[in-house]
Amino acid sequence: MATIPEYYAGKSVLITGATGFMGKVLLEKLLRSCPGVKTTYVLVRSKAGQSPSARVADMINCKLFDRLREEQPDFAEKIVAVNSDLTQPDLDLSREDQDKLTGCVHIVFHCAATIRFNEPLKDAMQLNVLATQKMVSLAHRMKNLEVFIHVSTAYANCDRELIEEVVYPPPVDYRKLIDTLEWMDDKLVSLMTPKLIGERPNTYTYTKALAEYLVQQECGNLNVAIVRPSIVGASWKEPFPGWIDNFNGPSGIIIAAGKGILRTMRASNTAIADLVPVDVVINTTLAAAWYSGSQRHTRPKSVLVYNCTTGAINPFRWGEVEYHVISTFKRNPLEQAFRRPNVNLTSNHLINQYWIAVSHKAPAFLYDLCLRITGREPRMMKTITRLHKAMVVLEYFTSHSWVWNTDNVTMLINQMGAEDRRVFNFDVRQLHWAEYMENYCMGTKKYVLNEELSGLPAARKHLTKLRNIRYTFNTVLVVLLWRVFIARSQMARNIWYFVVNLCFKFLSYFRASSTMRY
Template sequence: MTTMDKKDVGLRNSNILELFQGAQVLLTGATGFMGQVLMEKLLRTCQIDKLYIIIRPKKGMTEKERLKKIFDSSLYERLQREQPNCISKVVLVTGDNEQRGLGLSKEDHALLVHRVNIIFHAAATVRFDEKLTTAVAINILGTKDMLDLAREMPHLKAFVHFSTAYSNCIMKEIDEKFYMPAMRWTEVVQLVDSLDQETTEIITPIVLGEWPNTYSFTKALAEDLIRDEARGLPIGILRPSIVVNTASEPVVAWINNVYGAAGAVTGAAIGLLKSLHCDKDIAADMVPVDMAINAALAIAWEVAQHTSENKPAQYLNTKMKTTCKNEDIIPIYNYVSSTQNPITWGEFMKLNEYAINYPSLKCIWYYFFTLNKHRFIHNIYVIFLHLLPALITDIGAKIMGKKPIMCKAYQKISKFTDVIAYFSTKQWNFHNNNVQNLWKRMSPQDKILFKFDMALLDWEVYLSSMIKGIRFYFIKDSFEHAEKAETRYQRLKYLHYTIFYSVQLMLLYVAYKIVLHYWITFKDVLLEILQ
């Protein structure tokens, strides 16, 4: 059977491939973690005609240079091998989601309006400590500009908006529906527009209220915006939880960042992170990035299916009013693991102790890590296992004429652990009926090509490869030096336990001297009482 024959068979049995064959797709956020995986999947599997990506120059690199850097990465090796000319399908569109109108030229705006069939809006600032002004500009106003652009597209079949499962993290029970925020998106936009940067930063904690950061706050408001402004558009919202390494495609365990759970694993594996403020008994809700992307593609299919089947007003690309509320029309998908295949933080970190078997040359200390539910206990660990060693190391570096770096490193680690603590000490009850029903409606062929059912994931197998992926793809530590790394790690182990037991003996000695002192002081009194 020829390659063309295989494609024809795949198309006949795959509803999702049928949607994407020959499609002209617009993707925002293509340079981000999820965006890169989505771009690769679209080009490798979906037989699209063109992929338009909105991209801007950054850090001295042009749009073409940024794209080339992505295509030269290990994530795209399989695609480059199977389809060497795939990059010819990518059309670079200069733009910026932080600018009004997406920073598009009139020509590019017109091109997108007349050509695009499907939109994936994955662009966002994911920094938890992002300035409110920037987060509003990208996450809220950038989304509004995308909706305005989509409304002009006469051939639009589907629009998938990437949100987060934690957009409504102030709720304990999170269903696949819209929630009303304390402040509407219009109020926050007007407030930010009316204030200078300094004033905005001062009042940000007040504006956030119960929300832990500007990211989840502006993502909630972006959903509020969609509820108001997406009437008549064929749109669906994907809410993934903590997104981590790929499970299987295009390569196993690929990752290009150490945010969230991956950061905790990396810090513990190289011996930097010794304690995390975390309840080991609550769910660590995380999903592999490739499975989340497959869910996004399936959502596009389902939204497009409703578009063709429901020509009445709720899905027509017009401004016609309907008696239905938008929240009753726009489907939301909570893509989470805790409902079907839960794993606790304790189980997650225990399985990641696999890192001990494959140490990195970049390890600075032996693996010694604990989860502390109580903040007070965690802080004690931080003082004795983070701050004091860092201070001693930096003093030693200064004496030797080297640059001290450990104290600054632990300041960043402290900031990271404070951010993740909100999500590792709270339990949410997610509902994901829409996701489960979507999976059930898919054809057998689509379930193979676009696998996203979290119930099928084997956590032990997946996590055994996770640390390898972090080491190889992010830390850039080759496995060629495994023997050398193992030798060095054994030395760190001996040093660790030498110091550990020496400190214990010192503490026992101090305790003995204290008890002896009080015994000598109060011996006569105690004997008299006993008599």
């Protein structure tokens, strides 16, 4: 077979969701590593008064595209913004744009989706299922289409413990559900949602499962592959380590922990944190399109599914995530931290609620009270409320583990030549988690919070100040407890003297043993 860059040479590619986190990484990697690609069409809607072209121009001016800008200064000429709204009939494409896309596109990457876990079912169906149906319909009209890649999620079938690389039939016929939702009012849909989604935790995983089945049922003679990433995090290597540009998923939790705002979280220390770097997902996606496109004339048509996960190959647990995040931020603290980084993971609901009250709500209330007294706008309780909503959404995924089958991913690696394996690396056996997590944390500092490394000395001084304040507070608290309780009770005094005497004897014994050794 041709190499991956050779396969993409001279071809036109269509990308949905190109302004999203994964979409823009896909666009950058495709243009940088496959310089022979002819044109990349990106479906973008107008937003906040900005035209699609203006939104794309803003997007490619970000840090992510710096390396590409150095290597290929004219790369923007290959990007064509197409005005489209995936929720509208015919994707809101003009007749001229429809003719253009159906006449020249060779490869489709359908990345667009709503990633809000708590999206109302009707909205999630519009963006994740109906939009996919419209994209498949458009693909059927494309005269030169070689492959259609649908980006799903590894958690589409999270109601199963073992998840294989197959499309599972959903419990509800998606066609009947689409028809039913058309006449139902929002209140009735909201009441029915828990029954519909069953053991799945949210509408996101439910609608992504429906979308997978829809693609399988309606693809017909299309050459289709499905890529299922797990929890997508910062980049591993490309275009540079630790790149991240949003607070979504684990990134917001990591930042909250670094700021000292997050102190407790409901999670299992031993549960596998199936984080997967965004560049691993993108390299898998580009390679999947290459393999299916190159084999379209010789391989029987079937929907290939790729579980793009790390848990089965290079497991990493939530307790380890917590350790590396805290240790990184203690060495390289975030600026103006609220408290020193320290997070307690617990799987017990009652213990978690206790620590939320003691470590989250009480300090936030006192901090806001101080702000009010000094005439400033209170803000910490609002921050804590938003943080708790994010944690509730993630609890399901931080408390469970799954077994993933990744045979197709292994097969894909084996089909690639040595140079392609180097340039489009997605072999997570090579991933060193400690290094990755440090780069991830530093990426949130540099690219999300825009904090310069030159500010580290001041941030470290601030952290030392917070430590001294904590020690002073604890000392005062012990003295107060002594005065209120221990000094007034003979029994308490006896217990106190016994403990002190025991400690003194232990230290004396330790000192005597050390003297005898020397």
